[in-house]
Amino acid sequence: GAVVSQHPSWVICKSGTSVKIECRSLDFQATTMFWYRQFPKQSLMLMATSNEGSKATYEQGVEKDKFLINHASLTLSTLTVTSAHPEDSSFYICSAKKGPQGNEQFFGPGTRLTVL
Amino acid sequence: TQLLEQSPQFLSIQEGENLTVYCNSSSVFSSLQWYRQEPGEGPVLLVTVVTGGEVKKLKRLTFQFGDARKDSSLHITAAQPGDTGLYLCAGAWGNNAGNMLTFGGGTRLMVKP
Numbered sequence: 001g002a003v004v005s006q007h008p009s010w011v012i013c014k015s016g017t018s019v020k021i022e023c024r025s026l027d028f029q030a031t032t033m034f035w036y037r038q039f040p041k042q043s044l045m046l047m048a049t050s051n052e053g054s055k056a057t058y059e060q061g062v063e064k065d066k067f068l069i070n071h072a073s074l075t076l077s078t079l080t081v082t083s084a085h086p087e088d089s090s091f092y093i094c095s096a097k098k099g100p101q102g103n104e105q106f107f108g109p110g111t112r113l114t115v116l
Numbered sequence: 117t118q119l120l121e122q123s124p125q126f127l128s129i130q131e132g133e134n135l136t137v138y139c140n141s142s143s144v145f146s147s148l149q150w151y152r153q154e155p156g157e158g159p160v161l162l163v164t165v166v167t168g169g170e171v172k173k174l175k176r177l178t179f180q181f182g183d184a185r186k187d188s189s190l191h192i193t194a195a196q197p198g199d200t201g202l203y204l205c206a207g208a209w210g211n212n213a214g215n216m217l218t219f220g221g222g223t224r225l226m227v228k229p
Contacts, residue, residue: 004158034216043122043204043222044159093158103147103208105217107158 003027004096006108013084014116020080021111023094029074030096034105035067038091050077084115120207122220129195130228137190137223139205144185146208149217153202162190195227 003026013019023033032051036044048069050056056069068080077096081088091112095105121140129135139148147166151159163172165181165188172179176199178191192199202224206217 006158041224044219046216046218049216091156095158103217104149104161104164105206106161107151109158110156112156 002096002098002106004030004094004106004108006094006111008111009109010112010114012114012116015085016083018080018082019084019113020078021092021094021113023077023079023096023108025075025096025106028096028098030077031074031099032097033071033077034095034097035069035077035079036093036095038093038110040091044093047079081113084113086115089113089115120205120218120220122205122223124223125221126224126226128226128228131197132194133227135192135195135225137203137205137225138187139189139207139220140187141207141209142186143209145181145188146185148181148185148188148205148207150179150188150190151204151206153204153222159204192225195225197227197229200225200227 005024005026007022011019034049035047037047038044046059047062048056048058050069050071052071052074058064066082071077091110093110095107123138149164150162152162153159163179168183168185170181176193180189202222204222205220208217
């Protein structure tokens with residue numbers, strides 16, 4: 001199998017607080033994980049690529065100081081939205097690759113963030 | 117940045133009808149995936165195509181990869197209400213570092229009973 005979990009499933013927070021989202025590969029080791037953002041009725045937009053043990057690679061326009069990514073192990077990557085604001089409200093989805101070869105990504109169930 | 121165009125954006129059909137979704141790029145894909153996503157959930161991988169001209173079937177879904185590997189299509193035969201969802205194509209090009217995927221804009225399908 002290739003199961004990816006995310007926690008929490010949804011979170012509501014006040015403006016100015018920081019929120020951490022976890023992404024775990026449950027039955028495989030993921031050398032690379034990806035973080036996406038999805039606005040209502042839109043497609044997925046890649047935010048960053050996370051490799052275990054190294055710094056994440058951020059897509060153009062994504063603030064790395066605002067969206068902190070830590071890929072501390074082969075089964076866990078975290079995304080921390082710092083000083084969240086209402087415009088950060090979105091559906092955040094992570095995915096993981098099983099190995100260095102191939103392009104298939106397996107997605108987590110997503111985390112809905114609402115910033116009041 | 118590689119662009120991937122998906123069409124149509126929206127499709128509302130009656131149960132039993134057939135439909136085709138298209139995914140196009142001006143560049144050659146190294147591989148292409150099709151995903152289906154339901155509201156509030158992550159995308160679920162349906163198929164991966166890598167060889168030009170390749171055809172794969174998944175029950176009532178038929179996936180085709182263009183000979184030049186620049187386009188792909190998803191055909192659904194006798195659509196059912198359970199097929200309702202967002203269909204996404206995602207492509208990878210060349211030997212891009214990290215094998216990241218670029219997603220098409222998605223096709224939102226509604227099948228009415």
